[in-house]
Amino acid sequence: MTWQVAFVTGAASGIGRATARLLAVEGAAVAAVDRDEAGVSGLVVELAELGVPCRALAADLADIGALPDLVGVALGAFGRIDILVNAAGVTGDGTGCSTWARATGSSSTE
Numbered sequence: 001m002t003w004q005v006a007f008v009t010g011a012a013s014g015i016g017r018a019t020a021r022l023l024a025v026e027g028a029a030v031a032a033v034d035r036d037e038a039g040v041s042g043l044v045v046e047l048a049e050l051g052v053p054c055r056a057l058a059a060d061l062a063d064i065g066a067l068p069d070l071v072g073v074a075l076g077a078f079g080r081i082d083i084l085v086n087a088a089g090v091t092g093d094g095t096g097c098s099t100w101a102r103a104t105g106s107s108s109t110e
């Protein structure tokens, strides 16, 4: 079988996890990226049980410098990337400084 390769951020939960599962069921290998290491590892175990090639990549994407290494590991594991799903993000309950800081990884004072 020829696998499409999906690079999915935010893959530990919510939209990213659901999309990674769907793509896997549809025939994609998955490079699953999230700062939640336990969550993304759990997804990889689940997908491996379905026979889907997958790789957990634990990283905080607020550190943009980590991205080239993540892409390099995915390319090393699968040879190419066909699909990009960028679902990493935070859900805020307002527009205050703490929500901004969580979304951007910056520090703030209120």
Ligand SMILES: NC(=O)c1ccc[n+]([C@@H]2O[C@H](COP(=O)([O-])OP(=O)(O)OC[C@H]3O[C@@H](n4cnc5c(N)ncnc54)[C@H](O)[C@@H]3O)[C@@H](O)[C@H]2O)c1
Pocket: 009, 010, 011, 012, 013, 014, 015, 016, 033, 034, 035, 036, 039, 059, 060, 061, 062, 063, 087, 088, 089, 090, 091, 092, 105
């Ligand atoms: N769920 C919705 O109905 C909805 C609607 C519109 C927009 N959104 C937006 O879509 C995004 C995802 O929503 P969700 O419901 O899947 O949220 P979620 O919290 O269930 O999942 C987000 C994932 O992104 C990861 N993540 C966050 N910041 C990260 C970082 N810096 N590095 C690596 N991983 C990181 C988290 O660990 C988490 O696993 C959010 O930005 C949300 O605001 C969601």
